[in-house]
Amino acid sequence: MTDLPAHASPKLEPQAAPSDRPEDQSDNVSSTSGTATGGQTPALPESLLSPAFTPPATPGGTLNLDTNPTKRLHQTQAASLRHLEDPPKKAPKLLPELPHVECIVRARIPTTTGAEMFLHLYHNDLDNKEHLAIVFGNTIRSRSLDRARPGETEMDRMIRGAYVGKLHPGRVSSRFDDEKPSPSETQKKVEPPLVRIHSECYTGETAWSARCDCGEQLDEAARLMSFPVEDLSADAPLEAQSLKSDSAGGVIVYLRQEGRGIGLGEKLKAYNLQDLGSDTVEANLLLRHPADARSYGLATAILVDLGCGADMNPDGIRLLTNNPDKVRAIEGPNREVMVKERVPMIPLAWRTHGERGIKSSEIEGYLQTKISKMGHMIQ
Numbered sequence: 001m002t003d004l005p006a007h008a009s010p011k012l013e014p015q016a017a018p019s020d021r022p023e024d025q026s027d028n029v030s031s032t033s034g035t036a037t038g039g040q041t042p043a044l045p046e047s048l049l050s051p052a053f054t055p056p057a058t059p060g061g062t063l064n065l066d067t068n069p070t071k072r073l074h075q076t077q078a079a080s081l082r083h084l085e086d087p088p089k090k091a092p093k094l095l096p097e098l099p100h101v102e103c104i105v106r107a108r109i110p111t112t113t114g115a116e117m118f119l120h121l122y123h124n125d126l127d128n129k130e131h132l133a134i135v136f137g138n139t140i141r142s143r144s145l146d147r148a149r150p151g152e153t154e155m156d157r158m159i160r161g162a163y164v165g166k167l168h169p170g171r172v173s174s175r176f177d178d179e180k181p182s183p184s185e186t187q188k189k190v191e192p193p194l195v196r197i198h199s200e201c202y203t204g205e206t207a208w209s210a211r212c213d214c215g216e217q218l219d220e221a222a223r224l225m226s227f228p229v230e231d232l233s234a235d236a237p238l239e240a241q242s243l244k245s246d247s248a249g250g251v252i253v254y255l256r257q258e259g260r261g262i263g264l265g266e267k268l269k270a271y272n273l274q275d276l277g278s279d280t281v282e283a284n285l286l287l288r289h290p291a292d293a294r295s296y297g298l299a300t301a302i303l304v305d306l307g308c309g310a311d312m313n314p315d316g317i318r319l320l321t322n323n324p325d326k327v328r329a330i331e332g333p334n335r336e337v338m339v340k341e342r343v344p345m346i347p348l349a350w351r352t353h354g355e356r357g358i359k360s361s362e363i364e365g366y367l368q369t370k371i372s373k374m375g376h377m378i379q
């Protein structure tokens, strides 16, 4: 590192992910971070630590390096990253027990597709972020929300969403909907609920990014969970066919772990590194973050609160994901949740032979890296 170019900035201490979550250090994390990094922010080889946030050159980059004094740095980084092409597999690291979560408020949201969902907002004892559960159907209820709070009135309960059935002007009781019996009261045996654990992605969900398929996955999960069964056409995807009329509905647990846990600012730096030639994993590592800094303890705790855990739902859940590490991580340290089935999420462009879905050179590289370096099962 002594013959770095004059413009290289001094070596900085490894950066922590911009999060106030202690779980980032110790909670169940995907084994991808474990694979490439040992489960925590890794002790990366000296040569891999970038002397500046944006290295002068990145592996696979197209810069002309021959006359550039950064050539040696580039070569050292490339050599250090080479072992990551086939990272060893490791089980996800799990916390000994789940964090505490509490549903603070729930509200009915009619959606632009015509389906209806109940948005649940959670607080927890690990961070101060507002993690969410998007619940489809009437059978899935939050135990912490329904619990009586000292001194509260019926109106208080209705305002925080702890009511059965539907609200309507003039309603006075949170417990009895005099207009309609709650469907949960008439519920027969139900299918295991469909669940998606979704990590926040501002660029893919809000800012129309074609670098990733996060927005498409969120839409698709909601579509599958809100499918009115009578409208199912014969050519509907297999995942949708499996949502039977006696389905328990579905839950999207929406975790505020943007950029696989490194935050939006760091993800944008990673995008610049990707434009300089790195793939998604290399870019994270060059910025001294784990390949995947996420954890799933909060999602497991939220599922248990929603009655999708093994205590109330011994038949398990069906998990919408291509990420094998998520399956094990979401089950929790003591198998608090049981994943009965993994339901794959095939990109729309692949399913429709390019007719619909995201088209960009970036998304192809992104999906390819998920398969080759992160073990995603996208058939």
Ligand SMILES: Nc1nc2c(ncn2[C@@H]2O[C@H](COP(=O)(O)OP(=O)(O)OP(=O)(O)O)[C@@H](O)[C@H]2O)c(=O)[nH]1
Residues within 6 Å of the ligand: 197, 198, 199, 200, 201, 202, 211, 212, 213, 214, 217, 257, 258, 259, 260, 261, 262, 267, 270, 271, 280, 284, 320, 321, 322, 323, 326, 345, 376
């Ligand atoms: N650091 C980083 N994060 C990214 C990038 N592209 C998308 N993300 C984030 O990745 C997260 C989504 O995770 P994915 O790896 O796409 O998918 P997954 O959740 O592991 O697996 P699935 O359940 O199959 O979707 C979101 O938080 C995105 O913001 C990237 O290039 N770099």
